[in-house]
Amino acid sequence: MKIVVLVSGGMDSTILTHFTKVNYPEAEVVLLHYDYGHPFEFKERQSLPKGTVIRKFEWLNPNEPYLVSESDEAHLPGRDFAMIAQAMIQENPDRIFLGLLYGEMNSYLDQSYEFYYRLNHLLSIVSPTGKRVEVEAPLEAIGFDKLKAAKWAIDNGMTVEELKDSSSCMHHEHKKCGKCHVCIKRWAVFSAIGLKDFDETNPMNCYEIVEQLSMDYSAIRFEGTERAQNDVVCRGVESYFGCDEPERVLELLKERANDLSLEGLVDV
Structure with missing residues (x-):
């Protein structure tokens, strides 16, 4: 075959x-x-x-x-x-x-x-x-979303390096911009399974992205207005903060956005 x-x-x-x-x-x-x-x-x-x-x-x-x-x-x-x-x-x-x-x-x-x-x-x-x-x-x-697929790969012989070497970024200048929607999903998956892939390009260091994540998280967890596959972003955010209580996670996102704003970090 x-x-x-x-x-x-x-x-x-x-x-x-x-x-x-x-x-x-x-x-x-x-x-x-x-x-x-x-x-x-x-x-x-x-x-x-x-x-x-x-x-x-x-x-x-x-x-x-x-x-x-x-x-x-x-x-x-x-x-x-x-x-x-x-x-x-x-x-x-x-x-x-x-x-x-x-x-x-x-x-x-x-x-x-x-x-x-x-x-x-x-x-x-x-x-x-x-x-x-x-x-x-x-x-x-077989019902694999991004998170399930990544977990399966790691559990079945794929190395962390092989997974990290993939490139999902849609920015024409950077390897991993941390801003595009694909980078954010990738970060969420790696966060949820305990891998560190983003350093300077961590989307949680960008005021605009954290602000958007706050709105998206609220829409998904409290309003149910987003498509089901975007739940992986919520799980990544929850893993990042080490908390799965939606009210508290939303508070932490808003606190993070406020801290970045005060520090003047409005970009990655």
Whole structure:
């Protein structure tokens, strides 16, 4: 059996790579990364697992606005569809794995159960050898969110260094900015499992981030207005303060924001 794992260098696909090797030891595993020109590509390349095959989206028209950027996050509409189609044609695998986590389905049009169902049927029609190619998100299928996935990885042979070497930051200048929403989730996961990953870029040293965390924590714990997967941020904050009483944690967040404001620390 041949499995293609689409990797980005981020935490999720790094864990997925380990998951695939642990659970499919007899399979031929191809790690495949597509460079589609976003601002933080250089950081992803530095964090890719050893042996990853790197290919570019050479067919993109540089004169057309394919890359959509919001708050330093570049997104190529139809990105997953494009990568999956190329992987199928170039590698002719039996299965293609993506690093989606529990609660992340339906984030984009090409990250949904309906899309996967229809795509699996389409790929079986256009497969070079006529065999059925299965597109799957194994971590999502077994209910792994970011925290559960990280705990599983550490408990099943992944080293702390391997996990820390992944790069999930969406800032074009820094390896780990501590400000973007992915960095904050990464910090929350590491905090919850007792790992220290952020030093100068600790988001708890940034007034604006702590202020936002206070609002988000209140919305999640007291109003229930946020999506379930964002609970990992709450758990990270609670681990940071060593307290799981929501009222007290919110007080501590506000005290932290006040201290940073008084110290003039309004940036990381």
